[in-house]
Amino acid sequence: xxxxxxxxxxxxxxxxxxxxxxxxxxxxxxxxxxxxxxxxxxxxxxxxxxxxxxxxxxxxxxxxxxxxxxxxxxxxxxxxxxxxxxxxxxxxxxxxxxxxxxxxxxxxxxxxxxxxxxxxxxxxxxxxxxxxxxxxxxxxxxxxxxxxxxxxxxxxxxxxxxxxxxxxxxxxxxxxxxxxxxxxxxxxxxxxxxxxxxxxxxxxxxxxxxxxxxxxxxxxxxxxxxxxxxxxxxxxxxxxxxxxxxxxxxxxxxxxxxxxxxxxxxxxxxxxxxxxxxxxxxxx
Amino acid sequence: xxxxxxxxxxxxxxxxxxxxxxxxxxxxxxxxxxxxxxxxxxxxxxxxxxxxxxxxxxxxxxxxxxxxxxxxxxxxxxxxxxxxxxxxxxxxxxxxxxxxxxxxxxxxxxxxxxxxxxxxxxxxxxxxxxxxxxxxxxxxxxxxxxxxxxxxxxxxxxxxxxxxxxxxxxxxxxxxxxxxxxxxxxxxxxxxxxxxxxxxxxxxxxxxxxxxxxxxxxxxxxxxxxxxxxxxxxxxxxxxxxxxxxxxxxxxxxxxxxxxxxxxxxxxxxxxxxxxxxxxxxxxxxxx
Numbered sequence: 001x002x003x004x005x006x007x008x009x010x011x012x013x014x015x016x017x018x019x020x021x022x023x024x025x026x027x028x029x030x031x032x033x034x035x036x037x038x039x040x041x042x043x044x045x046x047x048x049x050x051x052x053x054x055x056x057x058x059x060x061x062x063x064x065x066x067x068x069x070x071x072x073x074x075x076x077x078x079x080x081x082x083x084x085x086x087x088x089x090x091x092x093x094x095x096x097x098x099x100x101x102x103x104x105x106x107x108x109x110x111x112x113x114x115x116x117x118x119x120x121x122x123x124x125x126x127x128x129x130x131x132x133x134x135x136x137x138x139x140x141x142x143x144x145x146x147x148x149x150x151x152x153x154x155x156x157x158x159x160x161x162x163x164x165x166x167x168x169x170x171x172x173x174x175x176x177x178x179x180x181x182x183x184x185x186x187x188x189x190x191x192x193x194x195x196x197x198x199x200x201x202x203x204x205x206x207x208x209x210x211x212x213x214x215x216x217x218x219x220x221x222x223x224x225x226x227x228x229x230x231x232x233x234x235x236x237x238x239x240x241x242x243x244x245x246x247x248x249x250x251x252x253x254x255x256x257x258x259x260x261x262x263x264x265x266x267x268x269x270x271x272x273x274x275x276x277x278x279x280x281x282x283x284x
Numbered sequence: 285x286x287x288x289x290x291x292x293x294x295x296x297x298x299x300x301x302x303x304x305x306x307x308x309x310x311x312x313x314x315x316x317x318x319x320x321x322x323x324x325x326x327x328x329x330x331x332x333x334x335x336x337x338x339x340x341x342x343x344x345x346x347x348x349x350x351x352x353x354x355x356x357x358x359x360x361x362x363x364x365x366x367x368x369x370x371x372x373x374x375x376x377x378x379x380x381x382x383x384x385x386x387x388x389x390x391x392x393x394x395x396x397x398x399x400x401x402x403x404x405x406x407x408x409x410x411x412x413x414x415x416x417x418x419x420x421x422x423x424x425x426x427x428x429x430x431x432x433x434x435x436x437x438x439x440x441x442x443x444x445x446x447x448x449x450x451x452x453x454x455x456x457x458x459x460x461x462x463x464x465x466x467x468x469x470x471x472x473x474x475x476x477x478x479x480x481x482x483x484x485x486x487x488x489x490x491x492x493x494x495x496x497x498x499x500x501x502x503x504x505x506x507x508x509x510x511x512x513x514x515x516x517x518x519x520x521x522x523x524x525x526x527x528x529x530x531x532x533x534x535x536x537x538x539x540x541x542x543x544x545x546x547x548x549x550x551x552x553x554x555x556x557x558x559x560x561x562x563x564x565x566x567x568x569x570x571x572x
Contacts, residue, residue, distance in 0.1 A: 063431050083439070090437040101432035104423075105347070115436040118443075168436070 012075060014039045014172060014204050015060050020069030022055060028228050029055050031237050032069070035223060039171075042198055042205035044215045044244070046258065047225035052237075053208040054098070056225070057174045060206065061093050062086055073172075091119060094165030094203070098176045100157040102149035108135070108160055109145035115168045134163040138193055155186035162193055166201070173197055175207040179214055191217045212259060219244045224255060327441075327519045331449055334442040340450070348447040352413050353455035357462065363408045364463030367400050368392060368470030376479050386485035390493035392471040397464045397494060402502040403550055405463035406509035409456055410542035414517035417448055418538030421521025422531040430522070440522075449514040456510030457503045464502060497564075505553045512545040 013036035029052040058064040138159040179187040224240035476483040517538040524534035
């Protein structure tokens, strides 16, 4: 299957989560999440650490299975797909992992070529050009192909991770904290690359981030999750779903706190939580 | 490979936050052990199904064969040589007292090819290869490289486990043969050169007591040792917990569980092989 020949099979949302809940051993992470992502949209998922943002990304690509609820991609329920069908679905995704997750034992060339080579997407000569093009797209200099990931800086590793994801020419790009640990200039470079991918590839994007700069720059829509441990059982976990402009001066204090990075107030709340373990409830 | 987390209702279990009673702790440990065995069984089943459904690429097989086979040659050679030499030194005085020093060769060589060569070579390989595989895969797990393989549409068991399994199963018997050979040489050198046992009778008795079936018995069990080392070590690596401590624990568990598996398999195959001896030579004396 050539990447360029893939066609949408369904007119509805490309990704759909319906009443999805998931937990690991003693800890519930996501509860009753319903989310529809339209084609071409770039959605930023924000929220405090541990609220389940990365888990949500892994559910979308089928790396995790929900305890309850349905995850659909292009209309297909992922739980009903067999191994071969799941592979076809995953080839329509690109995933930039938080730590880039480059394969240590392979060179940069082999990392970028991994997906196309495993699935025989291009002849050998063409693959060289594809890898060179992808590396050029993410602004990496020539001559880097023979190096190992350990020889690269954090920003370069992220860009190689992006090049590897783009090598499959994906319809949906999942970014897991793409700018974490990078300096402000490199953060902006990565944000530009996300925008560039959106414009040139017309790819749907789901970006998990803490960076409000990234949200403002790339998001069409923002979804904010709240940690389950601090919610009542009847409160929804998705406390915001709307355009990025609506985040500022939002009536919900929890959203305002996160957007403005009000550490002092949050710290006071945390110390109160230690005394009284009951979940914090914010009044608007 | 998608992962099914435990059901959420476990999290809502009443009293889960209180200190568990000793009975509950034991129950949890038993449950965990059963879960681990079940998980390992599924892991073995998946490895076998991928082994026969899709041949791994040479570009993946060759590095595994090199790391597991070629790089293990020195350690196995040294282990084998010293087993033979130590056996000669330890057994010589007893045999000398009984006037049976020339029979030393038969004892050393039968012990080597049937038991010590395969078991000690496998133990060394569990330490060198098994721990290394568990640490490598564990690091890949915690740095999300295994997730990345899945996200790129490749099955991580097929890509990571099958080549290592094949390398262990095919090369550990060869390494065992080398350990046997080096042990035989080491034992012979010490016996005939240092302990001055007559070399003609040393080899004469060796030939009398050590047959090709004995050699086959040792090599036969090494296939099982290789399978156990590969599957247990890869399984531990795949289920490594986060952080340096988690990876270290996975590497340690890989060696300990592989070593236990080697001893258990050795015992079971020992019984089986004895039964084979009886079937072939009904009047022969055996262990059981």
